Amino acid sequence: MxxxxxxxxxxxxxxxxxxxxxxxxxxxxxxxxxxxxxxxRVQSPTLGASIDNGQHILLGAYTETLALMQELGLDSQTLLHRERLHLQSADGSFSLHARALPAPLNLLSAIIGARGLSISERLRLITIIQALKRQKWKTPPSQTVVQWLAQGRQSAHAIQLFWQPLCLAALNTPIQQACAQLFARVLQDSLGGPKAASDVLISRVDxxxxxxxxxxxxxxxxxxxxxxxxxxxxxxxxxxxxxxxxxxxxxxxxxxxxxxxxxxxxxxxxxxxxxxxxxxxxxxxxxEYIPIATLTLQLKSAWRLPHAMLLLKDNPAKLQFGQWLFDCSTFMQSQAASPLLNIVISDARGLMEHEETAVIAAVIKQVQAQCSRFGAMPEVVKHELIIEKRATFAATPSxxxxxxxxxxxxxxxxxxxxxxxxxxxxxxxxxxxxxxxxxxxxxxxxxxxxxxx
Ligand SMILES: Cc1cc2nc3c(=O)[nH]c(=O)nc-3n(C[C@H](O)[C@H](O)[C@H](O)COP(=O)(O)OP(=O)(O)OC[C@H]3O[C@@H](n4cnc5c(N)ncnc54)[C@H](O)[C@@H]3O)c2cc1C
Missing domain, CATH: 3.50.50.60 (FAD/NAD(P)-binding domain)
Known part of the structure; x- marks a missing residue:
């Protein structure tokens, strides 16, 4: 055929x-x-380097992708950097770290031990996930994530710190518009799966x-x-x-x-x-489509961050749109001449309403301020902002x-x-x-x- x-x-x-x-x-x-x-991979003339069109992460739950790589004779252990789920805000105010325990204890203990959430917020987090599991990970077809969170009595603080960034990263759609059922599917595969399912995988090559x-x-x-x-x-x-x-x-x-x-x-x-x-x-x-922006910063010298992936607190009013900061320098197979940092901005519709240079300056300031506990950020020598206008479809209900x-x-x-x-x-x-x-x-x-x- x-x-x-x-x-x-x-x-x-x-x-x-x-x-x-x-x-x-x-x-x-x-x-x-x-x-x-x-x-x-794209060639960035500004940086004089090959970079990806946007920072991507895979999950341990991506079983078909991993099976496909195996089928092709590729060693995913060598090609992908793997770490247990570790959500850590750059400013140190929040962290949630999966433990080396069998599922679901690995995540249960992570939530119980989460820093930055009160005891009642942690209990409600466990309760909402348990309830979803009891409902066989099904939500009403027309429900949005924000409605599901309200029904599960999640506090505004827990939503801002945990749910909103997670939903944006997974669905590229804000909680007010995002489909609860699609979000539930992501939670089912990652949090409801075996221990390795919630692992974060980042490519060591382009x-x-x-x-x-x-x-x-x-x-x-x-x-x-x-x-x-x-x-x-x-x-x-x-x-x-x-x-x-x-x-x-x-x-x-x-x-x-x-x-x-x-x-x-x-x-x-x-x-x-x-x-x-x-x-x-x-x-x-x-x-309908929602853009994702990735800002790559080339630094003058190395700046070791404690984790490959750090959560940033965004503040669109100040043009501080950064949501995640990635430092993959420790595990990339081919090292760029100068260290590169990636800052990810999901649902970049707000960013696109502003002048690029102003946004870039504000995001650099944001990273400097929120990462100050890791020492002064080396000088940014060059930068590249890639906006994928049709990054994903808007994951809305029904x-x-x-x-x-x-x-x-x-x-x-x-x-x-x-x-x-x-x-x-x-x-x-x-x-x-x-x-x-x-x-x-x-x-x-x-x-x-x-x-x-
Ligand atoms: C910035 C960004 C960050 C992302 N982050 C993540 C992440 O962290 N984790 C994750 O899992 N997903 C992420 N995604 C989503 C992920 O990249 C997509 O889901 C996936 O790449 C889509 O693959 P696809 O093959 O369906 O479509 P596409 O990648 O769009 O492939 C379609 C291909 O068809 C080609 N084509 C179109 N028309 C023609 C034609 N007429 N003739 C010949 N060729 C044609 C195009 O050139 C293109 O190569 C991200 C996406 C973006 C843009």
Whole structure:
């Protein structure tokens, strides 16, 4: 079977790997010169270095991503820095540290021992998680995270210190708008899973190198077909009928469209109109997007921070938008000439209303002030601000997400925005790619069986 995959992000490449495992001949078309999509390496002329388009973290709960890396023969222990969940505010006012105990005691003891929350706040935190677990991690479909927190009697202080940053990091959507059910899914997989599920994993290499670029070398044991990746090829034309699909004029047996939602919409709307097709396109068009900004600072000299990941207190009124500070210098495989710090700003809509230089100056000031207990921050010699305008879809309640099987024959769809039950994260992208590939395999065998009948 000859399959085209449009998009060389984590979803498209995950589909490509699974299709190859099923013996398909696969051609991946990627518009950019670099594989990885929204999780990729970019060259920063300002810094004179390769950096990622945004700081990413993975979780121990990303089982499909880790399985995929294993399948590719990659050693995730070497490629990923792993640490137990450790939420620590830069100014020292809050910390929550998972212990080396079996689940759920690892997290229970972390909450009991959390610094910065009163005893009653810690008890309510345990109670709300236990209640969610009893409800089998289900919340009403239309509930927002803020409504769920109010129902669970969480204090404004606990929300500000713990829940708001966690929800923004996981869903890139503020608690007032975020879907409680999607948040519950993240909590289920991380806090409700085995001990290692809540571990934080950070790549020691750039995100393209982590596994997307390794797909090129992948030769599955039972492979039958050929494999080609065409970078720098933006697909413009897509047609399909009952017997084949055509991608830029070349015929294939099936296609996986794995662009982001707007790019996928542009391609699918070229296909023959139908009622179910229109419904599918409407679901895609209804998705809204929220930006994420990452500010990378190049320092004059090393500045050792006690943890790779520190929580910052943001204050948008003063343009202090920083939410998380990352110092990966101790475990990155290739060290940059000068130390780099990453500051992450989820839901960067507020930031985009201001002048960049003013925001950058304010965020640097914010980091200096909140990290003052670690000694004076060395001089910032250069900086780069990357704003990914369509970083993720807005994870709002009752969202209708398109399934991987499209209404058009031989056309499958993958992407973090498809109906995975996860928010827009790497694991969702990988799962969607696998689902599309398995769908093609299942559909083909069904067609073969009915042909025999
Ligand atoms: C700044 C930032 C920080 C993030 N942080 C995290 C995090 O910490 N943890 C986490 O789990 N997730 C995080 N995410 C989300 C994560 O990056 C995405 O969920 C994931 O990368 C989406 O992968 P995808 O393959 O579904 O889509 P994409 O990565 O968007 O891939 C689509 C690909 O299709 C290509 N394409 C589109 N149209 C065409 C065409 N016509 N022809 C050929 N190619 C085409 C595009 O160039 C792109 O490479 C973050 C995202 C951003 C932007």
């Amino acid at each position: 000859n399959v085209a995959v449009i998009g060389g992000g984590w979803a498209g490449l995950s589909a490509a790997v699974r299709l190859r495992q099923n013996g398909c001949t696969v051609t991946v078309f990627e518009a950019s010169r670099t594989l990885g999509g929204r999780a990729r 995100l393209s190198q982590l596994w997307p670029e390794q797909v090129v070398r992948y030769t599955p044991a039972k492979t039958a077909g050929q494999f080609e990746i065409r970078c720098g090829h933006a697909v413009r034309q897509l047609t399909c009928d009952a017997s084949q699909v055509e991608v830029d004029g070349k015929a294939y047996d099936a296609v996986v469209v794995a662009g982001n939602a707007p790019a996928t919409h542009r391609l699918l709307r070229q296909l023959s109109p139908s009622e179910s097709g229109a419904r599918y396109l409407n679901m895609l068009a209804a998705l 969202l209708q997400r398109p399934p991987n099987r499209s209404p058009w024959p031989r056309v499958w769809v993958a992407g973090d925005w498809t109906d995975t039950g996860y928010p827009a994260v790497l694991e969702a992208a990988v799962r969607s790619g696998k689902a599309a590939a398995l769908g093609i395999a299942g559909h083909t065998s069904q067609v073969a069986i009915s042909a025999k009948d």
